[in-house]
Structure formats: structure tokens, C-alpha cells
Amino acid sequence: MVVGTARIRFGIAVRRQRNQLGWSQEELADRSGLHRTYIGQIERGARNISIDNMECLAEALAVSLSELLKSE
Amino acid sequence: MVVGTARIRFGIAVRRQRNQLGWSQEELADRSGLHRTYIGQIERGARNISIDNMECLAEALAVSLSELLKSE
Numbered sequence: 001m002v003v004g005t006a007r008i009r010f011g012i013a014v015r016r017q018r019n020q021l022g023w024s025q026e027e028l029a030d031r032s033g034l035h036r037t038y039i040g041q042i043e044r045g046a047r048n049i050s051i052d053n054m055e056c057l058a059e060a061l062a063v064s065l066s067e068l069l070k071s072e
Numbered sequence: 073m074v075v076g077t078a079r080i081r082f083g084i085a086v087r088r089q090r091n092q093l094g095w096s097q098e099e100l101a102d103r104s105g106l107h108r109t110y111i112g113q114i115e116r117g118a119r120n121i122s123i124d125n126m127e128c129l130a131e132a133l134a135v136s137l138s139e140l141l142k143s144e
Binding site: 004 | 124139
């Protein structure tokens with residue numbers, strides 16, 4: 001497993017969960033307390049997100065952090 | 073779920089996995105490429121660890137990131 005794949009998997013899972021809820025990135029940003037552009041960067045796997053921010057997203061999406069990091 | 077609990081759960085899971093392998097913090101530091109004092113801080117939930125470093129630890133411990141973040 002090459003380092004850096006977890007970011008990509010996490011971003012894909014956040015986007016999938018957000019879309020399932022029918023939310024825009026703006027909506028997820030409001031609910032998680034994070035910035036909209038940051039949400040976009042996370043979904044693209046472009047940011048080395050911290051565990052606290054990962055937890056904010058999981059809580060806003062009402063899904064476990066473990067779930068968001070499950071391999072495909 | 074209060075933000076900051078994921079750090080604590082992750083730290084506990086890293087310590088448990090390390091102990092199961094019979095490794096010192098030094099050994100895990102060598103295998104993950106992270107500093108020994110940083111390992112100690114992570115295990116105490118004292119650092120807001122990034123996803124890339126979480127992945128380094130999971131890979132060194134030969135366990136999935138999702139596994140390390142499972143709630144008790």
C-alpha cells in the first residue's frame with residue numbers, strides 16, 4: 001500500500017456520502033465548520049487532512065470515521 | 073460524538089497493535105519512519121495526526137486504517 005492512497009480513498013468516500021445526502025460542498029462546509037474550498041481539496045485527495053478535521057466531516061455526514069476509510 | 077475522541081481511539085488502537093506485535097515505540101518509529109517521541113504523543117492522543125502519518129503507522133503495523141479507527 002503506497003502512502004497517500006488513504007487521502008484519495010477518504011476523499012472519494014466523503015464525496016460519495018455527501019452526494020448520497022444530496023448536499024453541495026457548501027452545505028457540507030456549513031455543517032462541518034470547514035471551508036468550502038477545503039472540502040473540494042479533501043474530496044480530490046489534495047490535502048493531508050488531520051484526524052480532528054476528518055472527525056468533523058464524519059460527524060457532519062453522520063457516518064463513522066472507520067467507514068469513511070474502508071478500502072473499496 | 074465530541075471532536076477529539078478519534079485521536080484518543082486511534083492512539084489506544086496503535087498502542088494495542090504495537091503491544092500485540094511485541095514492539096517498543098522505538099521499533100514502531102523505525103518501521104514507520106516517524107520519530108519515537110511523536111509515536112508516544114500519538115498513543116496519548118496528544119497530536120492532531122495527519123492522514124499520511126496515520127497511513128504510515130497502519131502500514132508499519134500491517135493493519136488497515138479503518139481497523140485502527142473502529143470504535144471500541
